[in-house]
Amino acid sequence: MSRESLLREVRTIFEERRLRASLRADVARAAYLAEHEDLALADRAVQEARWAKLSALTTPGSRPDELDEDLEAKEEQLEQRLQQLGLDEEALAAAQYECPTCQDRGATLDGEPCPACYAETLRGVLQREISGYLPEATASFANYSLTVFSDTPVQLANGRTSPRRQMEQNLKIAQRFVEDFPKPEHNLYFTGQPGTGKTYLASCIANALLDQGRIALLLTMLQFEELVSRYRTLQRSFGAKPEALAEAEGAYDLLLDADLLILDDFGVQARLLPEPLSELMMLLQQRKIRGRQTILTSNMNLRDVGKHYDERLLSRILERFAILPFLGDDLRLRKGRGE
Ligand SMILES: [Zn+2]
Structure with a gap:
């Protein structure tokens, strides 16, 4: 759609x-x-x-x-x-309007989305049409807790920090990202071990933007590859049903034009696309033209991502992103051990 x-x-x-x-x-x-x-x-x-x-x-x-x-x-x-x-x-x-603020127009007289009802209505439509591409609804800055991160210092090449201190910084950057939104060419790349809270923080950003009435989507790289490969296959096949092609085209168009797109698990390859990185590059180029912002999250360190992909293309992609490191152990394991 x-x-x-x-x-x-x-x-x-x-x-x-x-x-x-x-x-x-x-x-x-x-x-x-x-x-x-x-x-x-x-x-x-x-x-x-x-x-x-x-x-x-x-x-x-x-x-x-x-x-x-x-x-x-x-x-x-x-x-x-x-x-x-x-x-x-x-x-x-x-007295008959559901929303007295905008008299069910969905917009204020200045043409701004109605602060009382627009975001909720949009979210309802997104949930009905594309629920698989929405972030976990419970992830929010209001529920965000820094105390789950360890404050044990760790030594990095550029000095000492702790996972908690690092997350404090990442959280600030994430909140500023929302405050400044939309700010074209401001993209984020979250990198760190699995379970260090990357997807959660990205989901907090997406939900904050959805609450403002923006279209913010979260897809895994697997979903991304599925969606693009379906579209490309239909484009190439002569006997494709026009409705199926139109539907795939609509879904691809949404990837290009969503206010925020989060691609989760970058580096994981579903091998559905012959050249996933070129597809990603094209997507980012189109999103840039439209002034749309993108977040990538990756569980792999750059060296490992580089092993899977063409390094030249990879660095051209990453130069469009501000890189945020996530530190620490797997939070899910820590919880499991009762720490
Ligand atoms: Zn309203």
């Missing part, structure tokens, strides 16, 4: 909500009128005058404008009676 079709689905949801609200307002108004006989009569007079005008409009040779005065007078009578009874029709209509 392409970015455009996802956003179209979101717009449709808001249009449906507004329609339902206006239908509810009609029902509420009708119920109110039914309680007051004279109002019901005045309302029927307005309806009849409107109908007469509509009939005149569709009848050649008649003079619909002559009916205007009659209609206006009847509307005025109804309006006065409603005011006497203290019914505020605008308030009645407004």
Whole structure:
């Protein structure tokens, strides 16, 4: 599903909500009128005058404008009676919206996404359409705990630090990444042993952006290779069903155009693509043109990644990323040992 079709689905949801609200307002108004006989009569007079005008409009040779005065007078009578009874029709209509902030438009008057309902609505659509490409929903900066990281000092080539101190820095960078978003050509590369919290921190970033109404996706490299290889295969095959091709194209387009794309487990090869690195390079180039940002995570050190891939291409890719090292033991093992 392409970015455009996802956003179209979101717009449709808001249009449906507004329609339902206006239908509810009609029902509420009708119920109110039914309680007051004279109002019901005045309302029927307005309806009849409107109908007469509509009939005149569709009848050649008649003079619909002559009916205007009659209609206006009847509307005025109804309006006065409603005011006497203290019914505020605008308030009645407004009370029917699911979101009072934006009146179910999904946007503020300045055209910004509604802070009260947009992100949640978008997330609902993403969950329905592409749930496999979303981060673990529980990962959030609010739940983030530095105490799970060891504060035992370790010696690195450029000085001493501890996993906790290193993570404190990474956390700050991650939070700034969200604050500055979108900042084109600002990509991150998380590298470290398995279980040092790379995917979790990347997921915190993705969820924070989803909460702002952005499209942030997390795919494993395996999912990435599957998706791209499916698209390439369909592109090449002459007998491909147009719907299947369109669907694969939409999914690929979403990779190009998601506000944030996280590719998890870089370096792991599914061997579904003959040249995964060239595919990645092309993807990054397209995302750069669109001003979109990308995060890669990798369990391998660079030397090992270099063994699997063409080093020249690898360094061209990595020069587009700020590299963040993750230190320490496997947190999942530590928890398992009860530490
Ligand atoms: Zn709203």
